[in-house]
Amino acid sequence: MKISINANRCESSPMRMFHPLAVAAKEAGKKIYHLNIGQPDLKTPPVFYDAIQNFRQEVLAYTASPGMPVLIDAIRGYYKDRLNVQLDASDVLITTGGSEALLLVCLSILDPYTEIIVPEPYYPNYATFVHAAGGTIRALPTCPEEGYRYAIRERIEALITPNTRAIMITNPGNPTGVTLTKEEMHMIAQVAKEHDLYLISDEVYREFCYGEDAGVPTMGSFMEEIADNLIITDSVSKQFSTCGARVGCVVTKNKELQAALLKFCQSRLAVATMDQVGAAALYSVSEEYYAENRAEYIRRRDLVYNRLKAIDGVLVQKPEGAFYIMAALPVDDTHKFQNWLLTSFDDNGDTVMFAPGGPFYETPGKGINEVRIAYVLCLEDLTRAMDLLEKGIARYRKEVMGVNP
Numbered sequence: 001m002k003i004s005i006n007a008n009r010c011e012s013s014p015m016r017m018f019h020p021l022a023v024a025a026k027e028a029g030k031k032i033y034h035l036n037i038g039q040p041d042l043k044t045p046p047v048f049y050d051a052i053q054n055f056r057q058e059v060l061a062y063t064a065s066p067g068m069p070v071l072i073d074a075i076r077g078y079y080k081d082r083l084n085v086q087l088d089a090s091d092v093l094i095t096t097g098g099s100e101a102l103l104l105v106c107l108s109i110l111d112p113y114t115e116i117i118v119p120e121p122y123y124p125n126y127a128t129f130v131h132a133a134g135g136t137i138r139a140l141p142t143c144p145e146e147g148y149r150y151a152i153r154e155r156i157e158a159l160i161t162p163n164t165r166a167i168m169i170t171n172p173g174n175p176t177g178v179t180l181t182k183e184e185m186h187m188i189a190q191v192a193k194e195h196d197l198y199l200i201s202d203e204v205y206r207e208f209c210y211g212e213d214a215g216v217p218t219m220g221s222f223m224e225e226i227a228d229n230l231i232i233t234d235s236v237s238k239q240f241s242t243c244g245a246r247v248g249c250v251v252t253k254n255k256e257l258q259a260a261l262l263k264f265c266q267s268r269l270a271v272a273t274m275d276q277v278g279a280a281a282l283y284s285v286s287e288e289y290y291a292e293n294r295a296e297y298i299r300r301r302d303l304v305y306n307r308l309k310a311i312d313g314v315l316v317q318k319p320e321g322a323f324y325i326m327a328a329l330p331v332d333d334t335h336k337f338q339n340w341l342l343t344s345f346d347d348n349g350d351t352v353m354f355a356p357g358g359p360f361y362e363t364p365g366k367g368i369n370e371v372r373i374a375y376v377l378c379l380e381d382l383t384r385a386m387d388l389l390e391k392g393i394a395r396y397r398k399e400v401m402g403v404n405p
């Protein structure tokens with residue numbers, strides 16, 4: 001039996017790669033500190049569950065394909081009040097998470113052999129969405145020495161060909177935490193407009209910005225200039241610590257694209273009703289909710305950054321957003337290092353997991369000595385996890401790489 005070319009071009013998720021080894025380590029009695037999974041640990045706002053509990057329908061029916069009006073209105077209210085972006089109801093299409101939003105966007109704008117420019121390292125699932133639609137990623141290179149910053153006009157324009165359909169960014173970034181300045185955002189918007197490209201702005205980490213006067217950045221600020229180009233993908237998963245809710249959306253003012261997306265939305269009938277009901281309530285959280293979460297993540301970011309910086313040979317810059325830090329470690333290969341941490345290392349029965357850097361890159365061989373660390377543990381656990389990483393690096397260098405300290 002045959003498997004499709006597009007399916008064969010996709011990779012399985014690198015975040016799950018070490019799962020079998022982790023299970024074996026746990027069975028052997030080890031405790032693992034997980035810095036590998038990008039799932040927030042802060043509490044889901046109770047309004048989510050209250051709304052679901054209060055919802056009764058005699059027959060639990062399909063909702064409208066573009067999404068429930070109550071949720072679309074809640075999202076429009078959030079965009080208006082918090083982001084200062086005015087949306088019509090038809091500008092918002094509800095999807096099963098930001099993941100489906102990205103998949104449907106790729107299916108709607110890509111043809112076989114068309115290209116999409118994405119800064120690397122990038123969220124690995126992007127490759128799956130692009131490949132499912134037959135497209136190809138043109139990686140915009142960055143490096144740890146430059147703190148993974150990618151907003152350089154010449155470098156972006158050098159990648160544009162007649163086959164380019166879109167530029168896709170994550171802002172703030174996963175896996176790097178890089179957050180664009182207002183000027184950088186405007187420059188990228190301009191490049192998209194000048195070259196007639198879609199700009200896909202994945203803003204699921206928008207509320208996680210740590211600069212002094214960072215505000216809440218959105219490409220929506222340039223909506224009027226680039227209304228036909230701009231596609232924002234969004235989700236409740238990270239914003240409200242509700243990854244299990246599976247609710248996201250596509251925001252665009254491009255009418256032709258709305259019509260194309262709607263056909264795909266209709267084909268899968270509707271997004272889960274209960275999830276939408278709960279999600280609609282989430283947008284009623286107060287400003288303090290965002291402020292408290294932000295303060296907690298800043299403490300965690302500072303802890304992880306300071307600990308990494310203090311380890312000899314680690315290359316790291318302070319990221320300004322999301323809940324990730326990417327760093328180059330003084331080891332030969334972080335895949336091998338992770339393997340060793342699970343099979344051959346422990347400190348009083350404890351070990352640690354991160355995501356090796358390689359799979360975040362399109363370019364073969366890049367990211368081999370890099371890791372992505374997700375700081376989604378409480379300060380006490382993060383401290384222990386960083387102790388383990390530091391001890392692990394020292395012992396691995398001595399025992400496996402044969403380096404004398």
Ligand SMILES: *Cc1c(COP(=O)(O)O)cnc(C)c1O
Binds near residue numbers: 246
């Ligand atoms: C988590 C994540 C998403 C989407 O997650 P959903 O749970 O499907 O909403 C999209 N993009 C990035 C970069 C992410 O990290």
